[in-house]
Amino acid sequence: MYPARQALLAGKALARWTGLGDVEARQMARLRRLVERTWREHAAHARWWAEHGLTPGTRLAARADLLALPVITKQHYQALPEAEAIARDYRGVPLLTDLTSGSTGAPTAIRRTYPEDFTMCAYRLGEHFRYGLSWFGLRVTLNSGVAESLDLPGAKRQNPWMKAGLLRRASVNHVKLGPEGVLRRLRELRPQAVGGHAEAIWRLALEVSEADLRGLRVHHLAMGAQTVTPEMRERVRRAFGCPAYNMYGASEFNLLASECPETGLLHLNEEGLIVEVVREGRAARDGEGGEVVATNLAAEAMPFIRYALNDWAVMGPERCPCGRGVRTLRSVQGRVAEFFHFSGGRKVHPFELINPLLRFVGWMKEYRMVQAERDRVEVWFDVMGEAPEDACGQVAAAVGEKAPAGVVVEAMQRAIPPVPERGKNKMFQALGAE
Secondary structure (H helix, E strand, C coil): CHHHHHHHHHHHHHHCCCCCCCHHHHHHHHHHHHHHHHHHHCHHHHHHHHHCCCCCCCCCCCHHHHHHCCCECHHHHHCCCHHHHCCHHHCCCCCEEEECCCCCCCCCEEEECHHHHHHHHHHHHHHHHHHCCCCCCEEEEEECCHHHHCCCCCCCCCCHHHHCCCCEEEEEEHHHHHHHHHHHHHHHHCCCEEEEEHHHHHHHHHHCCHHHHHCCCCCEEEEECCCCCHHHHHHHHHHHCCCEEEEEEECCCEEEEEECCCCCCEEECCCCEEEEEEECCEECCCCCEEEEEEEECCCCCCCCCCEEEEEEEEECCCCCCCCCCCCEEEEEECCCCCCEECHHHCEECHHHHHHHHHHHCCCEEEEEEEEEECCEEEEEEEECCCCCCCHHHHHHHHHHCCCCCCCEEEEEECCCCCCCCCCCCCCEECCCCC
8 A cells, every 4th residue: 555655645745835834733743643653663763762761652743842752863774784774564665775975974775665755856846846947847967976886776767757758857977077078968968957966066167168058058056965155156156147046955855955046045845854953952043053853754664753964054034034934944054075186186076986985885884085195095984783804905995996096095994083063074084286
């Protein structure tokens, strides 16, 4: 019965993206159903909750009651055997796999059903419609090529309506192609909207002429995956000659918030998620910063209930002045990408060296990549469970295959020191350009 149930949820989510109705009551009703089934079907979650003194009858009437539930982190899921990460009634069901790029330095495998994925994608699509996407417009996403390189299920999936020319989308690997290669590919595709890594779009604005970028005639840009600073947004808007919107997402949730075209605030995804900004154990008020904790109301196969993203955000008004009935964020901090600058002016995108580490998700707990010298990179990593005896050799070899000629890669198994700054833990430390 699960496909029918999930398809119904997907249809409701798509139909309600206008944000009308009693949002909080609807959220809490779905949360209670999700928590009830998670107690019953997901033994690990039930154990985590029981360790904090909770019972299946814990009161969940309003968003404030969420504070009674413990915060779950990537480390909770990393410590589980693969089978235990999936709810019991979804084991054996075909699942999509998504690997986080490890922007926190802790790579994780995320699994969801196809209907769950559709539900989450429907909300993002709705936001693109708000920005002006047409039914026949092509959306291009600039990504790092992780899914394709690892041949993950669904990485090259094309839905039937896409083959008919509706709601088309395509991916472009900006790490592999570089700015000029991306420009050539965009000229071939002629997209109506371009989204993906903010740094990739920003790099196009820095390294490609305005005439070439404006010649693409892109309707709008959707920047995500890294922090979007005002300077980045202004440069990108000027270069492309079109609006550039901030879309705050995460692999576990798809889209958490999207920029309001009228106010610049970020509209929270109140239809599929419950997003909290927690400050000193309480809900942050308008203008206060705090840690982002989110619940995915559509995720039953692999639940994310009060899941910490290790992001720092500033809470906005309870209702956006534009009139849309959703809560808002003023800003999200963290996740600004850099480059590794090697001798001879060689410049390498960090994802190019980091992506090979995702093959070690089963035993690698955390990592950090440090450019110790101009042509020497150290990979620090910590393990969980049983790691291979030659773990250091495997890590060094995997990264070394992608490193430029003459760059030495050394792998070291060690505890990863905490990063004092707020926001995402930096997964790499690069030297500045020569």
